[in-house]
Amino acid sequence: MRPRTTSSNRHRLSGFIAALALMLAIPAALGAATIGGEIGGSEGPRAVGIPARVFLDQNYPNPFNPSTLIRFGLPEGSYVRLTIHTLLGTPVKVVVDGWQDAGVYVLDFSAQDLPSGVYFYRLETDFGTLTRRMTISK
Numbered sequence: 001m002r003p004r005t006t007s008s009n010r011h012r013l014s015g016f017i018a019a020l021a022l023m024l025a026i027p028a029a030l031g032a033a034t035i036g037g038e039i040g041g042s043e044g045p046r047a048v049g050i051p052a053r054v055f056l057d058q059n060y061p062n063p064f065n066p067s068t069l070i071r072f073g074l075p076e077g078s079y080v081r082l083t084i085h086t087l088l089g090t091p092v093k094v095v096v097d098g099w100q101d102a103g104v105y106v107l108d109f110s111a112q113d114l115p116s117g118v119y120f121y122r123l124e125t126d127f128g129t130l131t132r133r134m135t136i137s138k
Helices: 007-029
Strands: 067-074 078-085 091-100 103-110 117-125 128-136
């Protein structure tokens, strides 16, 4: 016997599928190149489109093991520093540190050398600072 599907379950499932499809399409839209060239090799960072404002999206998937996608956008070229911090605010890793042109960027962050737990990732630009939370589950 099949389990009953309610309309609220269908709505949640369709939202999940839409989010999953978007996140899977991002690396393909970038030609499988990410910041640091971890997926695409030596092509380096590539931007797609120009956002109206600076943003830092929630990483996907979250929680994750061992890697996750982090997406951010810049309306104009800017110095960018993306760092990973512990709950106490101690920086543990610098992911991006340098000039980035205007555009939307996606990077594949690998946390293989970090223990399980809650971390913050912080984007510092000429436009301000944004912070999000992520969970590593091993």
